[in-house]
Amino acid sequence: MSRRAAAAVLLTCEHGGNQVPDPYRALFAGRKRLLASHRGWDPGTLALGRSLAATLDAPLVASETTRLLVDLNRSSHNPRVFSEITRPLPRIDRLELLEHYHRPHWDHVRARLAQMARGDRPVLHLGIHSFTPMLDGMPRKPDLALLYDPARPSERALAATWAQALSRALPAKVVARNDPYRGNADGLTTAMRKERPDSAYLGIEVEVSQRHIGPGGRFPAWVARVLLATLEEVQGV
Numbered sequence: 001m002s003r004r005a006a007a008a009v010l011l012t013c014e015h016g017g018n019q020v021p022d023p024y025r026a027l028f029a030g031r032k033r034l035l036a037s038h039r040g041w042d043p044g045t046l047a048l049g050r051s052l053a054a055t056l057d058a059p060l061v062a063s064e065t066t067r068l069l070v071d072l073n074r075s076s077h078n079p080r081v082f083s084e085i086t087r088p089l090p091r092i093d094r095l096e097l098l099e100h101y102h103r104p105h106w107d108h109v110r111a112r113l114a115q116m117a118r119g120d121r122p123v124l125h126l127g128i129h130s131f132t133p134m135l136d137g138m139p140r141k142p143d144l145a146l147l148y149d150p151a152r153p154s155e156r157a158l159a160a161t162w163a164q165a166l167s168r169a170l171p172a173k174v175v176a177r178n179d180p181y182r183g184n185a186d187g188l189t190t191a192m193r194k195e196r197p198d199s200a201y202l203g204i205e206v207e208v209s210q211r212h213i214g215p216g217g218r219f220p221a222w223v224a225r226v227l228l229a230t231l232e233e234v235q236g237v
Contacts, residue, residue: 006236007124007202008116009058012109014072014188015129016046017064024069027085031068038132039083040066043210044219049128051224056237059116061108063101070097072105073127073187080186109188110195117200122154124235127189127205130213131180142176143212144223147183147205149190152198155183158234159204165230181207 018041020028034040046062053060063072067083074081076098082089086097109125116123133140146163148155159177166175177183184190189203206227214220231237 013049013062015042133211143173145176
């Protein structure tokens with residue numbers, strides 16, 4: 001994608017917190033450690049998303065409810081939208097979780113995309129996520145990754161040029177594409193792609209290793225700084 005087609009940016013943060021709404025506190029009694037782990041949320045992402053949104057003057061749609069209640073980065077029909085804690089709940093209770101937490105987030109994203117699509121620029125949807133550097137005893141090498149759908153030419157081109165710019169800016173770091181996750185796996189950006197053409201919508205998930213989490217549970221300033229500088233370099237945003 002050329003600079004002439006620089007995209008309008010929408011940021012989302014599906015796992016920005018590990019809060020448990022009052023009606024569900026009993027479900028999580030004695031699970032404080034689990035809630036604080038990578039399974040409960042994506043540490044560092046909410047502050048990062050807010051920083052990027054402020055600098056880009058872009059909207060941010062974020063949730064601070066724990067993903068262990070209902071995972072906002074899974075389709076509602078995906079069994080993994082519920083954790084082992086909420087999956088055993090009666091069907092009516094699971095539907096209520098979808099109605100009160102999952103559907104509003106997705107509807108808000110859809111509404112923002114529809115609003116932004118009225119312009120003459122494509123929309124670049126950046127989903128801000130983080131990942132644990134060790135999973136099931138196996139190290140995950142990337143420091144920063146971009147997830148995209150290789151079958152979408154615009155996404156593939158942007159991810160390639162952005163990753164190259166990031167690698168130049170971070171020579172001592174490992175910058176990856178579609179690692180440690182596949183960019184076309186079930187999730188919010190994958191669902192939005194089905195509703196919008198490649199020429200109008202680019203869904204890129206930005207993944208940052210939690211090894212870089214610093215004081216206050218935040219990523220250091222270089223993370224936002226390098227993402228912004230390289231995005232401007234390749235997109236002219």
